[in-house]
Amino acid sequence: MTGGTRAKRRVTWGHIVSFVLATAIAYVLAVLSSLIFPVLGAPGVSALYVAAAVYVPLGxxxxxxxxxxGYFSCFFLGLYPSGYTVIQSAVWSFADFIEAIVPAMLFRLLRVDPDFTVKRGRAAKLFPVFVSLGFAILVLGIIIQVLWGSLGEPFTSIYVGSVYTGLALALVGIMLGLLVGNAKTWATYIAGVILTSVLSGLWGAGTLTVFNFPPPLPSELFWPVFTGWVIGDLIVLSVISTAILVALTPVFKRTELYVEGWWS
Structure with a gap:
């Protein structure tokens, strides 16, 4: 993918340890997200599922x-605190597997190198400002909601405003990336964010409300769950995942953990 000849890599303990740590971190964030930003009536579903910002870049x-x-963190979330059965959780958790595998698949099948750097110029100088500022504002809003959201106004309005402001700034940054960065990388990433949000939402909402063994929620909750799922994913992936990929991809690609194929 990156050009040149590279020695064939093997699966190492580093890959396994990284997977275990990522699963644990994603599970903790999933629990917190589902408790602090719940989609009412749907245990385990969050309107701002921050855990996706861990396993999507990792994919x-x-x-x-x-x-x-993504799969195992969601599986454990389904068991606790969501309260779903083992079978229900096992089926439902493919939603987060899908969420990580779709962007990973697009980059690999299209043979696109994930190069999130930008070219020189005035627009390129503005790019990190929009991406980092959008990330900072959203994270600040999340912190305010966690600490003082239970008190109601004005903290709730501050949180909501930070979500939309952070998203708007991040979207401007993404568009700048498309214009002054590697167009293939950014086009693939944009397609991945949209496609994976919809597909994971369809699977997640569908297995909770329409089909499973049996589905744990009533069928009429499909659209509220699906809508909250997709919107939350679009926000998290556009703002937080983008900032993580921009900041850490060059660093990660220099390590032995970077995987050009599927496993090594």
């Missing part, structure tokens, strides 16, 4: 390891 960097981190 881009480490292929199947990121997808498995």
């Amino acid at each position: 881009v960097w480490m292929g199947m390891w990121g997808a498995l981190a």
